[in-house]
Amino acid sequence: MPKTVKLTTPLTDEDVSKLNIGDTVLLSGIIYTGRDAAHKRLVDLIEQGKELPIELKGQVMYYVGPAPAPPGKPIGSAGPTTSYRMDSLTTQLLERGLKASIGKGPRGQNVIDSMEKNKAVYLAAVGGAAALIAKSIKKAEIIAYEDLGAEAIRKLEVEDFPCIVANDIYGNDLYKEGVAKYEIRN
Amino acid sequence: MREIKANQITEIVKKLCMDANFYLPEDVIDTIKQAKEKEESQTGKDVFDMILQNIEISESEKLPLCQDTGFAVFFIELGQEVHIIGGNFVDAINDGVRQGYKEGYLRKSIVDDPVIDRINTKDNTPAVIYTDIVPGDKVKITFAPKGGGSENMSTVKMLKAADGIEGVKDFVVDFVKNAGGNPCPPTIVGIGLGGTFDKVAQIAKKALLRPIGSRNPNPKYSEVEKELLERINKTGVGPMGLGGRVTALDVHIETYPCHIATMPVAINIQCHCCRHKEAII
Numbered sequence: 001m002p003k004t005v006k007l008t009t010p011l012t013d014e015d016v017s018k019l020n021i022g023d024t025v026l027l028s029g030i031i032y033t034g035r036d037a038a039h040k041r042l043v044d045l046i047e048q049g050k051e052l053p054i055e056l057k058g059q060v061m062y063y064v065g066p067a068p069a070p071p072g073k074p075i076g077s078a079g080p081t082t083s084y085r086m087d088s089l090t091t092q093l094l095e096r097g098l099k100a101s102i103g104k105g106p107r108g109q110n111v112i113d114s115m116e117k118n119k120a121v122y123l124a125a126v127g128g129a130a131a132l133i134a135k136s137i138k139k140a141e142i143i144a145y146e147d148l149g150a151e152a153i154r155k156l157e158v159e160d161f162p163c164i165v166a167n168d169i170y171g172n173d174l175y176k177e178g179v180a181k182y183e184i185r186n
Numbered sequence: 187m188r189e190i191k192a193n194q195i196t197e198i199v200k201k202l203c204m205d206a207n208f209y210l211p212e213d214v215i216d217t218i219k220q221a222k223e224k225e226e227s228q229t230g231k232d233v234f235d236m237i238l239q240n241i242e243i244s245e246s247e248k249l250p251l252c253q254d255t256g257f258a259v260f261f262i263e264l265g266q267e268v269h270i271i272g273g274n275f276v277d278a279i280n281d282g283v284r285q286g287y288k289e290g291y292l293r294k295s296i297v298d299d300p301v302i303d304r305i306n307t308k309d310n311t312p313a314v315i316y317t318d319i320v321p322g323d324k325v326k327i328t329f330a331p332k333g334g335g336s337e338n339m340s341t342v343k344m345l346k347a348a349d350g351i352e353g354v355k356d357f358v359v360d361f362v363k364n365a366g367g368n369p370c371p372p373t374i375v376g377i378g379l380g381g382t383f384d385k386v387a388q389i390a391k392k393a394l395l396r397p398i399g400s401r402n403p404n405p406k407y408s409e410v411e412k413e414l415l416e417r418i419n420k421t422g423v424g425p426m427g428l429g430g431r432v433t434a435l436d437v438h439i440e441t442y443p444c445h446i447a448t449m450p451v452a453i454n455i456q457c458h459c460c461r462h463k464e465a466i467i
Contacts, residue, residue, distance in 0.1 A: 002228060002229070022228075022229055024232065064253065065253060065254075065293065065295075066253050066293070067249075067250050067253045067255060067291060067292060067293040068291045068292075068293065069291070070248075070249070070291040073249075076249065076250065076253065076291050076293070077244075077249050077250040077251070077252065077253040077293075078253050079252050079253045079254075081254070081335065082335045082338070082368050084368065104335075104367065104368075104370065104426060105335075105366065105367045105368040105427060106366060106367060106368075106427065124367075124426060124428060126233050126236045126237060126240075126426055127252070127335065127370035127426060127457065128237065128240065128251060128252045128370050128457055128458055128459040129236045129237060129239070129240040130240065130249075130250060130251065130252045130253040130254075131240050131243040131244040131247065131249035131250065131251060132236055132239050132240040132243050134249060135243060149294075149306055150293055150294075150295075162236060164229060164232070164233075164428065166428065174229070174428050174429065175366065175367055175427055175428065175429075177429070178227065178229060178422075178424060178427075178428045178429020178430070179366070179421070179422040179423055179424065179427070179428075179429045180422065180429075181227075181422065181429050182226070182227060182422035182424055182429045182430050182431060183420065183421060183422030184420040184422070185420075186420075
């Protein structure tokens, strides 16, 4: 049966080993944001053997391009963006110790295989639930690639950020299994 | 001739940009509530709960429903007895977008060049504007911000006349199934049939503006809408693609006459966050 698990970052192998597809995760602690352009820069640095602007070991990457922060709020609406755009750039980050990514939509087989190998999970956040998710973000600061605007890397402090385990470390994929369970064939 | 000032249009557009991004239409909210009752998957029910909580928070805190506040798309019905004074009509709309996206703290998502430079215009302009000249002395402005995620899961295909209505149905169901969780289901599926290569995409988008539950006036197409909704909801894709009974909230078909040699079909997918708002001057 799916369960609700509260986790605090950085995540350990033991933390992610407890998660199965369909579980709800309420995530607290520090997470980082990044989309296509920021991922490309991180992977270029890895390939050149240079130091990264963030430590990836045990960390969580959230695919989001938030709306501007209204006065008095740390961040604007901040729902997930589509993850497949990062598929060709994710395995390199998982090799460096990234423990979870958060986005929406299914991942490519290369990412699923790499998550199983590197003991990492993929968490689905609800697309469009951007105001709800923004409420769980207590602080936000840009820490790299400010020129990318909404796509810059931000350090977020979150409390009970709601997401659902879509891929666990055991190779299971809720996008495939959930759909197969409810498909009605004529 | 009735005179309407350009700055009046700018003011209305500014308000439409903000309101559409903070408040979903009632028919959409009601349909989402009904869909939650139909959903059997626990994950799907949880997704619906989060969507409904999000709607309440957006409304009370005036935060955009989705961080992707969209491409600013306008469908205008311009009465032929109207004379716009004191400025250019298109500039008036773009000025409204510029002001609305700034004052509403909405995300600016438009890049100036589509492929090579991709530099953000920083004010969400230019808008996409479709203008129909109609009888009368009023201007009806419908604003529909369109998110990039669901737009990416849209398509145009030139089918053969011999493919017939069964070919259209299979094409739509397969396409929606393959789009899976990417366009943020439960979706509204806008389908254009007929016209030309370009016209068909425009009517597919216009189909998204129809109230949920409304049917094509032609009973033959109305039946196809109902059948497609049923078949799409049998795919199992479910809320956010995580499996469930509710994949689409509705299917809307719009048609236009076409050439004897062609049968254009367009599918424009709208995420559950089906934002649109209109004003009449």
